[in-house]
Amino acid sequence: MHMYDILNRKRLGKALSRQEIEYFVRGCTTGEIPDYQLSALLMAICIQGMNEEETAWLTMAMARSGQMADLSHIPGIKVDKHSTGGVGDKVTLVAAPLAAACGVTVAKMSGRGLGYTGGTIDKLESIPGFTTQLPPETFADIAGTVGVCIVSQSGELAPADKKLYALRDVTATVESLPLIASSIMSKKLAGGSDCIVLDVKTGSGAFMKTLEDSRALARAMVSIGSQAGKPTAALITDMNRPLGMTVGNALEMEEACQVLCGQGPEDVRRLSVAVASAMVWLAKKASGMEEAQALVEEKLRDGSARERMEEMIRRQGGDPEVVRHPECLPQGRVSRQVLAASSGWLGAMDTQGIGRCSVLLGAGREKKDSPLDYGAGIRFAKTLGSCVEKGEVLATVYAETEQIAEEGAKVLEKALRIAPVPLEIPPLFYDWITEKDVKKK
Ligand code: URA
Secondary structure, eight states: OOHHHHHHHHHTTOOOOHHHHHHHHHHHHHTOSOHHHHHHHHHHHHHHOOOHHHHHHHHHHHHTTSOOOOOTTSSSOBEEEEESOOSSOOHHHHHHHHHHHTTOBEEEEEOOOBTTBOOHHHHHTTSTTOOOOOOHHHHHHHHHHHSEEEEEOOSOSSHHHHHHHHHHHHTTOSOOHHHHHHHHHHHHHHTTOSEEEEEEEESTTSSBOSHHHHHHHHHHHHHHHHHTTOOEEEEEEEOSSOSSSEESHHHHHHHHHHHHTTOSOHHHHHHHHHHHHHHHHHTTSSSSHHHHHHHHHHHHHTSHHHHHHHHHHHHTTSOTHHHHOGGGSOOOSEEEEEEOSSSEEEEEEOHHHHHHHHHHHTSSOSSTTOOOOTTOEEEESSOTTOEEOTTOEEEEEEESSHHHHHHHHHHHHHHEEEESSOOOOOOSEEEEEOHHHHHTO
């Protein structure tokens, strides 16, 4: 087999065979295929696309390019959950213990935040003493007995994706549907769970800006999961505003704990219940989504989801008191309020601008090894569409120094727009895509 011929076929818009795809993914992993040929192939894929079969073969080859987590010794049906990246997205912190309380096993590897979106691992590490690095036996033991354990990705999951992503980043080929879908799903398949629930964000703060593109990405990923024998469902959710009232690690942890205690913002609660319900349904703990949702609501109401969270925190070295007393979490040293410059309605929240503000405050990373300030972030006083009076508090920013808080407040001010008339508020979620939708196409 020759890379030249593979390149030529894709340039002409032909479908690649499974062998051809496995050949170039192997060559990418071993370093035998030079970057210039891989880059040319990525560009050809970006322009000519890939059909569903090719995309699934690419995903599986990338998933197998490194270690595949083996969770088969952990009892129960293991369900993973993934978000394509949002601002203020703390859904995993609520949905995972909720699903566990319903009998689902969540043995999850999560990532750290990079750029303007946060990461579950950073949020959990804001809990004093909490560790996300555990020996495999301890990980399996906690997941098997508590029903939920969340650790940071160890070893090299899907190294071919890492290499291809770095090339995509510098060759203007990130925005290709088959390449995005295979990149995300290769890491999910390598994570070893039996089923996968995806939260595909759509809107100004998301990877996919339009509903049409988000639907296409969701369909592609559900199709990959289905072809790999892993039941997968995707929920398309709005990212034209941050989720909940907080952005920042300890602040988001606090909000997730509030929801688990029966309080907290309604949007976080609704989305977490929806995601957990799909996890319960895919794990066959309920016969349909309605029954799953009723079970999830009950476990939220009766405190069993909160107890799962407390137990997971205790077993992972943290202080479970933070769930009922989030004031034990790190707090920002200084704060600044952002006030409404005029009266009207909070008509637009530039989610990327808000994400960038949180990075500037110290809650996120510019580079992979940038240090974090766990107490830094934003607490909103108003939500999208709220009626506001001139001079009212829109949000408070938290940081380590006066200067950082001052700069952050200025950036946040620009990200919040007051409209003179009320505007239409987009729905919180749009659509479920399940295997049934993909098969009936
Ligand atoms: N996230 C990924 O892991 N890969 C992509 O290509 C895009 C988002």
